[in-house]
Amino acid sequence: MSTEQGTEQARPARPRPLPLSPPGWLLNGLRPSSAPVPWAAVARAGIALAAPLAVGFALDEPQYGALVSMGALSGVIGDTADAYRMRVFNIAVPQLFGAVGVTLGTLVYGEGWMAVGALTLVALVSGMISSIGTVASVSGLLLLLNAVVGAGLAMPRPWWIAPVLLTAGGLFVLLLTLLGWPVRGRRPERAAVAATYRSLAALLEAAGGPGYEERRVEVTQALNQAYDLVLARRARVHGRSPALVRILAQLNVVIPLVEAAPAAHLRGRPLPPEIPAAVRELAAAVEEGRTGIPVLHLPGPPDGPAERAIDAALRHAAKIVQLAEPDPSNVDDRLGRPAALRVRVRRATRDVMFSEDSWRYGLRLALCIGLAQALVSLVEIERSYWVALTVTFVLKPDFGSVFSRAVLRALGTAGGLVIAAAVLAEVPRGWWDVPVMVVLGALIPAFSAKGYVFQTVAITPVILLLSDLLNHQGFDLIRPRLLDSLIGCAITLVAGYLLWPESWHTRVGDRLADTVEDAARYVERAFGALPDSEAALRAARVARVQARRRIYRDLSCVRSEFQRALTEPPPTGTRATAWWPLVVAVERIVDATTAARVRVNHGAAAPGRQEVDAVTQQLRELAAGVRSSPVPTAVRVPYEGPGDEDGVLAPVRQEVAAARAITAPTP
DSSP states (O other): OOHHHHHHHHSOOOOOOOTTOOOHHHHHHHSOOOOOOOHHHHHHHHHHHHHHHHHHHHTTOHHHHHHHHHHHHHHHHHOOOSSHHHHHHHHHHHHHHHHHHHHHHHHTTTOTHHHHHHHHHHHHHHHHHTTSOHHHHHHHHHHHHHHHHHHHSOOOSSTTHHHHHHHHHHHHHHHHHHTTHHHHTTHHHHHHHHHHHHHHHHHHHHTTSTTHHHHHHHHHHHHHHHHHHHHHHHTTOOSOOHHHHHHHHHHHTTHHHHHHHHHHHHTOSOOOTHHHHHHHHHHHHHHHTOOSOOOOOOOSOOOSHHHHHHHHHHHHHHHHHTOSSOOGGGOOOSSOOOOOHHHHHHHHHHHHHHOHHHHHHHHHHHHHHHHHHHHHHHSOOTTTHHHHHHHHHHOOGGGSOHHHHHHHHHHHHHHHHHHHHHHHHHSOSSTTHHHHHHHHHHHHHHHHTTOHHHHHHHHHHHHHHHHHHHHOOGGGGHHHHHHHHHHHHHHHHIIIIITOHHHHSOOHHHHHHHHHHHHHHHHHHHTSOOOSSHHHHHHHHHHHHHHHHHHHHHHHHHHHHHHHHHTSOTTHHHHHHHHHHHHHHHHHHHHHHHHHHHHHHTTOOOOOHHHHHHHHHHHHHHHHHHHTOSSOOOOOOOOOSOOOTTSTTHHHHHHHHHHHHHTSOOO
8 A cells, every 4th residue: 555545545535514504513413323222221211210200209209209310310321331240330339429419518508608619619529530430420420410409409308318319219220220130140241242253253344445444443442342341340350250261261362363354454355254254153152152162164274474364363262262161371361450449549549639630620610610609699590500510511521522512511401491391381290290201211311322412402301300399390490491501501611611721722632642652662562572481472472462452442542532622613623633634544553563463473574673663763753743733744754774565564664654644734
């Protein structure tokens, strides 16, 4: 592949927008995702939100039922994991933080400026702990949300009733979720590993064709999810679990196939259809837990390094996949065993306390919440707690672009109010709320899978209906809800976005430069000097696989970060668009390096030390150029080192040259 071809593929032509058409970042936010609807979660949400209301009406305590349903709503929003053990953490831990939040809010209810100070401090803590991880992020969200609700709504007395009822709602969702654990206890992990095999089959099917790049991204995402599930489970298993060892062995053995895929793609022609079919058969064996002697229908003897790599990796995978009890001592640790819980807690605490990003986000959130609460303390606003609630939902950097979320939040609220207005105007209060809540609750996971604006449309009528059961305001809730949401969005845009330059001055160039430097280190590791002993050779190979997994995971994170930046308005979105082709080019460099290593492993001549050094030097010069410029500029590093045009590093050199060409300004 020539440099011009690589550049042309990496920089697709962008259609010119029509006059007066909505901006691209807004259209992206309004376009529904192609993610499938989680029907099991849909059924759970309908039951979890409606059943407490039915019990409340039956006991003539509709307010208590509404509070339990509010707790269930937070559980429904947090039920995003696949493995049951992860669901326990994702739902139960945030409920504890939510209970603390509503308790603090109830204690400062009606206390004026004391409430302002208390919620500002809670917002600081909430924002700082949100940087730890997914569970901590949801926990911080519930801590602040419930504190705002407790400080803005009159809760039942004594003070402990509200936290108990809200926690009961979240635990009810957890109970419904865990009903399938005895039957499907290990299925999420097996399903994730099987999905990895299926995505790999699609990748091998696309090898040599135009759809390869997209399929490769899907393989990386599938591997990330599978390893996350398996390693999260292993972190809580003491000793050796035969079932876990088998799942981990089945996942590890897919790595040689993944490594061989780039070499197959560089051949420039499709693989025989028997190969993807054999991988899909392995996926079915993983999912069904088959054991026995594997039967593969493969093409004739391989005739090249890439074909030999695919054939050897596939035959080895077939043996391991259907092996009833793999040797535990022979299961490589691809990513490293997770640290003990106390070590991770200590490390997370240190990171939060000394992280500049953690303090910055905590201060941003505290400033916005403080302004929101101060505003409603000085100006009489109906249902004023909605202002702070809107700020909390919008100002979540790990949920996406703050700017676009503020705009989408306003649009989603308007759409949700249309549904809420019809319900509050036409449905009589009482038992009719139960079937209505079944429908509205079921829409939340269904719409959440399609995007943030759709999630807002689904959540808005649910919260309004529950608020009406607590306040009995009926249709009068509609106008204040829209006004408060617009005020909250405005506060977030000004105090949480425009006042913080890093929000609208993108740093995607620095993030991309780090990735280019990682690619240089990967090239060095892939073709470093091989040790003499067998044990050291095995350790070097494991280290190389770990490095490859890390760089592909990092590239996946970079893709997500760039896609988030693409939803921002100019200049952030424009700069991210300018750098995006280089993201693709770096991925191709890593692919070409992996393919070269596979070819060497199966008979091709290894490159010389000088050639490897020359390639890595070019990559480091490219990284320096990317880091020093806010937009793509020319990075001219002529290659004068040794190298054979037919050697294994020739594709790597071509991809590096294409990447350097991408950094040149488009005429």
